[in-house]
Amino acid sequence: MIRLSRLARFLLPLTVSGITLLSGCAGMSSSTRASGADGAASAPVNEQQVNALYAQLDQASGQYEDALQLARSGDKKQADQTLDETLDQLKDAAAKCGDTPGCDPQRFFSVFDHLLRLKDGSFIAGDEGDTLPDTPDAGVAGDASSPVIQALPRAQQSVTLLRGHKLSDLIAMNGPVKAALEEWLTWLRPQLMNAYVNYEYMRYEMWPAYRKADLPEAILFGILAKESGGKVHAVSRSGAAGPLQFMYSTGRRFGLGTVDGFDQRFDPALSAKANAAYMDEQLKVFNDNLELTLAAYNGGEGRVRRLVDGRDNISFYDPKIYFSLPAETRDYVPMVLAAAWLFLHPHRYHLKFPHLDVRPGHIVLQRPASLSELTVCLGEAGGKQDGWFRVLRNLNPRLNPQKAQPEGARLNAPKVLEKAYAASCTGGHWPELAADLHAASDPTMPAWMRMRHYRVRRGDTLSGIVRRLGCSNLRTVARMNHLHPPHYAIRAGRRLKLPRCRR
Structure with missing residues (x-):
């Protein structure tokens, strides 16, 4: 109590x-x-x-x-x-x-x-x-x-209410959700904790959109934890991007475009606003059914609407719905709900989220520096043992972290870093060390060693190509192109990979 x-x-x-x-x-x-x-x-x-x-x-x-x-x-x-x-x-x-x-x-x-x-x-x-x-x-x-x-x-109040109902009453504590809780509390525990830390530093940008839409903050956290772990620049193999993983077409539909070369799906505030609009729209479509709304977010609203077919009281866990959805969506919904539940009730599960000073502030650069250099210079300021790269990148999504920003540039940063920057990064050993490390680069491969391609002509043999172009050796070229001795048969028109060729 x-x-x-x-x-x-x-x-x-x-x-x-x-x-x-x-x-x-x-x-x-x-x-x-x-x-x-x-x-x-x-x-x-x-x-x-x-x-x-x-x-x-x-x-x-x-x-x-x-x-x-x-x-x-x-x-x-x-x-x-x-x-x-x-x-x-x-x-x-x-x-x-x-x-x-x-x-x-x-x-x-x-x-x-x-x-x-x-x-x-x-x-x-x-x-x-x-x-x-x-x-x-x-x-x-x-x-x-x-x-x-x-x-x-x-x-x-909006943190735990959805359409006037307690969020805890809307999350069915069934087998799939319990299994998801175990995953978050075991092998995915580090991802959950990192997602919480990342979210807390972005919260002042993301939460207002959910507050304005009267949506539970716990659901925002659950989606973020499952989708990206709070990494603003996450991109999936399917092309979904940003902290809340919008597909390009869906993002466009909810106002996320490309402005001055920047994909707004990577903007925490704008993506949260778009996500809140999507959730609000689909909750109306599915009669305030949270599970079906989340299923639509992951698996596509068209698919879920066809399965529901206008029925008001059907459950996501109805076998006709549940087993007609892709395995990814069947996993996604309880994972989001479980993360939301842990956000609300961490102490019930021996889970303690860290207390963080996440007050927003700004750093005005006194000398040119990239986000990478600032991360090295700031070290573990404020007791953050894993450093500040992720936080700085999340709060400045439009910036290339490797590109130096000019003197006078104003960067978003937690308030706690303002004094740390002034103390350690305006001059002296640390910024010089950071600049020296940043300037280092790997050796560049000589042009003659780089990979090239060759289109086989009529009358060519593999050994003749290797000799004529001065490539490394016959066996290396054969192995790279899956050719077998003794004849290394090749046909006219085939495209060969040729490494380390001098001509």
Whole structure:
């Protein structure tokens, strides 16, 4: 059980007021935000003013975490005073953000959510207060009179609700789902953990689309974990691409095109928006049946519609449906549902997702560098033992990670890296080492050693071709072309592979 402490009572009204205010701002179109509430001409962005608001947000966030430490140490009087000041600062910054051109409301969403998630969603252990269930489903979709239900904004409720129903009630805990749970918890456990980490750093870009569509965040995570593991640039053998693996034609249908040479399927925010639109569309088609909607996402909506044939109450697990689908789709649906279930209930399965500081920030390059060089330079900053390459690449999907970006370039990065970059990567040993490693290259094969092709002419023999073109030796050429001694028979018109030829 989790106790709703005094700290929670400070944070919940903050989240309600802040996110309610910012939801209105985020819900406007970009053109509306640019023109202002009265429809006036687009106001210029005041970078200094925007950065001041972000600084105020960061300062208040740090003070809140300090207050947590004070409360844990027993200094509740000072903790209460700090929380009062923090609440005022955050409300003030949130209000100003809504009126400031260029201020990103998603940055505030991310910080509010970070504060709400501190200490695994609980607050001060042992603090007296109202008692709440320890599962997200019960805490969000339970008794409407609960103080948390009344306090939590719709943005938080949508995490575990689908069309007004608890997501846990919609996931059938049957054989296929249990088998999928075992896979995620055993040999696929590293992939699940990596997917969670990757998602958390992209969450501020991807989750708003699901929140706006009133779709459960757990389903977004489940799809991401199964489709790409949170690797933005993943491409399948069938041509599906991006973190949510859209086929080209489906992506085009939901607004994902190619702009200035960039395939928008690789954009986390745009792909999440397209995925939310797809899920919303197919849920309506399949009478809010989640399993059939996921089956359509993987196996094609046309195929699933034909199998369902207009029947409203048919189940994905009906043998006539289940065994008419490809094995990949029969595996896909329970795997997504199992990952979503673990996202909601990790502690039921001895699973502990890491606590991460995923607040978004930016790095302004003080010297040219590629994402690869930055990864070497940053090392294990912030305690990230596997480095920052995947995070930096996911947050900057339009950039070639091997291509140096110019001085002054502004890169998306977690907030925690801003100080690490300033300390280690603007000059000195580490950026020089990174540049030296990046400049290294493998030897280039001489032209005469490269593979070439030759079209056999009438009267040619294999030995004659090898001698005339100065190739390595007869046996090597024969082996590469699956020719057998003693005659090495070849026919006119055949195309031969010829390695290491001098002419």
